[in-house]
Amino acid sequence: MNESLPTGDGSGGAQPRFDMPLEEAMTTQRAIRRLRTDPVDDALLLRLIELALKAPTGSNAQNWEFVVVRDRAIKEKFGRLNGGAWGIYGRIGRWLSRNDPAMQRVLAAVQWQADHFADIPVLIVPCLRGPRLPWPPLAATSYYGSIYPSVQNLLLAARAAGLGAALITLPLWSTVLARRALGLPWSVTPCAVIPLGWPRGRYGPTTRRPVAEVVHWDRFGNRRATA
Ligand SMILES: Cc1cc2nc3c(=O)[nH]c(=O)nc-3n(C[C@H](O)[C@H](O)[C@H](O)COP(=O)(O)O)c2cc1C
Structure with a gap:
């Protein structure tokens, strides 16, 4: 990646470039939890967020806020939140996957992340401004649908920059405590946490269900050979 300062105004001045072919980025992007402690430049972080902002939002409200956390005390708070939820979830997960070595490898990576949470260089917390209405049903899908594309x-x-990242939600089991840690007002809801840094391991292709298994033509259950 050719890295230089972002202009911040989207005007196309000197900016970091992300030259990786889209298909390669999409097929090799995966949860990277084991991260080095080396710092990540502010300029690069800002460019990542700038690209995130190219995503759609409901009614083009652009009601997103991104909190970039480097402060160790705040990372420790998030580490405790993550560890609290992981203590329960991990125990259940280990028992359920006791005969599944692949899943056990994932859980070992999650454990590594939990053990090193405060050492992760950056946490990005994507948030949404505005209320999450309980009704009608489209309110929920429009709400979270306005942050996850970004x-x-x-x-x-x-991924294209060679950084390691993962989308996690365990630290948000208590949005009250997460809000308090970040000083968020009640009108702003944390929706995810993205621990970010230079990876210790390597990216590789992800394993996903085959397309023919998940596609239904016109009506649910109607399958045909997929080209
Ligand atoms: C909504 C959502 C919440 C997630 N929460 C966590 C989490 O709290 N901790 C974690 O380690 N991974 C979390 N993940 C990551 C998934 O475990 C990961 O994407 C999945 O195992 C596929 O991994 P891969 O992309 O490396 O193949 C979450 C993913 C999503 C989409």
């Missing part, structure tokens, strides 16, 4: 943009941009 999160995926950010993950893909991080």
Whole structure:
């Protein structure tokens, strides 16, 4: 990646470039939890977020806020939140996957992340401004649908930059405590946490269900051979 300062105004001045072919980024982007402690430049972080902002939002409200956390005390708070939820979830997960070595490897990576949380160089916390209405049903999908496209943009941009990142939600089991840690007003809701840094390991292709297995033509259950 050719890295230089972002202009911040989207005007196309000297900016970091992300030259990786889109398909390569999409097929190799995955949760990277083991990260080095080396710092990540502010300029690069701002460019990642700038690219995240190219995503759609409901009614083009652009009601997103991104909190970039480097402060160790705040990372420790998030580490405790993550560890609290992981203590329960991990125990259940280990028991359920006791005969599944692949899943056990994932859980070992999650454990590594939990053990090193405060050492992760940066946490990005994508948030939404405005209320999450309980009704009608489209309110929920429009609400979270206004942040996750930007999160995926950010993950893909991080991948193209060679950074390691993961989308996690365990630290948000208590939005009250997460809000308090970040000083967020009640009108702003944290939706995800993205621990970010230079990876210890290597990216590789992800394993996903085959397309023919998940596609239904016109009506649910109607399958045909997929070209
Ligand atoms: C909504 C959501 C919440 C997630 N929460 C966590 C989390 O709290 N901790 C974690 O380690 N991974 C979390 N993940 C990451 C998934 O475990 C990961 O994307 C999945 O295992 C696929 O991994 P891969 O992309 O490396 O193949 C979350 C993913 C999503 C989409």
